[in-house]
Amino acid sequence: MKYITFGQDQDQVSQVILGTMNLTQLSFQEADTFLKEALEEGINFWDTADCYADGGSEERLGEVFAANPGLREKVFLQSKCGIRNVDGVKLFDFSAEHILNAVDASLERLKTESLDCLLLHRPDVLMEPEEIADAFRILHKTGKVRNFGVSNMNPAMIRRLQKYTKYKLEANQIQMSCAFSPMFDAALHVNMQTDSGIMREGGVMEYCAENDLAVQAWSPLRYGFFDGIFLGDPKFEKLNEVLERIAGEQNVTPTAVALAWILRYPARMQAVIGTTKVSRMRESVPATEVTLDRRQWYEIYQAAGNDLP
Numbered sequence: 001m002k003y004i005t006f007g008q009d010q011d012q013v014s015q016v017i018l019g020t021m022n023l024t025q026l027s028f029q030e031a032d033t034f035l036k037e038a039l040e041e042g043i044n045f046w047d048t049a050d051c052y053a054d055g056g057s058e059e060r061l062g063e064v065f066a067a068n069p070g071l072r073e074k075v076f077l078q079s080k081c082g083i084r085n086v087d088g089v090k091l092f093d094f095s096a097e098h099i100l101n102a103v104d105a106s107l108e109r110l111k112t113e114s115l116d117c118l119l120l121h122r123p124d125v126l127m128e129p130e131e132i133a134d135a136f137r138i139l140h141k142t143g144k145v146r147n148f149g150v151s152n153m154n155p156a157m158i159r160r161l162q163k164y165t166k167y168k169l170e171a172n173q174i175q176m177s178c179a180f181s182p183m184f185d186a187a188l189h190v191n192m193q194t195d196s197g198i199m200r201e202g203g204v205m206e207y208c209a210e211n212d213l214a215v216q217a218w219s220p221l222r223y224g225f226f227d228g229i230f231l232g233d234p235k236f237e238k239l240n241e242v243l244e245r246i247a248g249e250q251n252v253t254p255t256a257v258a259l260a261w262i263l264r265y266p267a268r269m270q271a272v273i274g275t276t277k278v279s280r281m282r283e284s285v286p287a288t289e290v291t292l293d294r295r296q297w298y299e300i301y302q303a304a305g306n307d308l309p
């Protein structure tokens with residue numbers, strides 16, 4: 001496992017992040033075993049959110065922390081807030097009041113005193129950066145949150161938030177995989193009159209690289225917004241063929257190659273895996289040891305159905 005430095009205290013955190021969105025699919029006992037295995041494998045960065053399984057992911061993590069004294073201190077724990085359902089209406093809420101209440105509720109479910117990082121989950125168009133900055137100041141001063149970041153944000157949003165808060169925004173968690181790569185399509189098709197050249201995210205990868213935000217790729221094995229995974233899917237025959245061939249050459253699995261493709265981007269990259277299976281989690285770890293060369297990277301990109309100008 002390779003590690004990157006992260007946050008104000010320069011923590012060493014794993015490039016593979018354990019995503020726990022589906023942790024409630026496991027019983028307490030299964031989750032206990034799974035999480036300890038993850039740590040054994042060197043995955044010391046765990047990601048959750050208040051809305052995953054309606055708080056259930058945080059609760060399951062909290063049960064495991066409570067049952068294993070000392071475990072919490074061994075991991076870098078990140079949660080998110082801002083996605084709400086109010087009387088049956090879905091909305092995004094970055095008001096200071098909501099952020100402060102949400103963190104208190106997360107800490108209670110997680111049975112911990114503090115989060116190592118808090119991400120604002122999905123852009124709230126009504127956000128007022130001054131009050132977010134106030135909330136961050138209170139959370140930091142009271143020791144409830146050590147670091148802050150964002151998720152699914154474009155550079156204009158991050159820049160606007162950063163202008164008001166003194167805490168460096170440390171991460172942007174965005175969807176990315178070799179079969180879901182609009183941020184690379186736009187970069188590769190600059191100045192082209194094709195749809196691939198449409199820059200939807202405003203140069204988010206370049207922005208994060210330039211400003212040292214860690215890019216945390218969520219759903220690294222999926223091809224669409226919560227669509228299926230491309231591994232083994234006949235719709236992605238060519239991609240699977242190439243991943244398997246390179247996996248054979250590198251003596252790893254196609255899963256590891258697919259993750260290595262993400263980690264190859266020259267920035268502070270992490271991949272947020274969502275499996276609940278120990279075997280699949282183990283397959284992911286060697287991804288950090290594989291450095292794809294340009295030929296392999298571009299071959300995978302094109303095998304996923306993309307073209308180059």
Ligand SMILES: NC(=O)c1ccc[n+]([C@@H]2O[C@H](COP(=O)([O-])OP(=O)(O)OC[C@H]3O[C@@H](n4cnc5c(N)ncnc54)[C@H](OP(=O)(O)O)[C@@H]3O)[C@@H](O)[C@H]2O)c1
Binds near residue numbers: 217219276
């Ligand atoms: N910031 C955001 O907006 C956002 C949004 C969504 C997710 N996330 C984070 O990202 C994490 C990962 O998301 P994800 O679960 O969509 O990521 P993923 O790792 O791309 O998808 C994993 C899913 O595919 C299955 N899978 C993995 N390998 C497989 C294989 N070889 N064959 C068949 N199925 C396989 C897993 O199920 P098994 O358990 O059966 O292996 C799991 O359901 C989440 O846990 C969450 O922490 C963030």
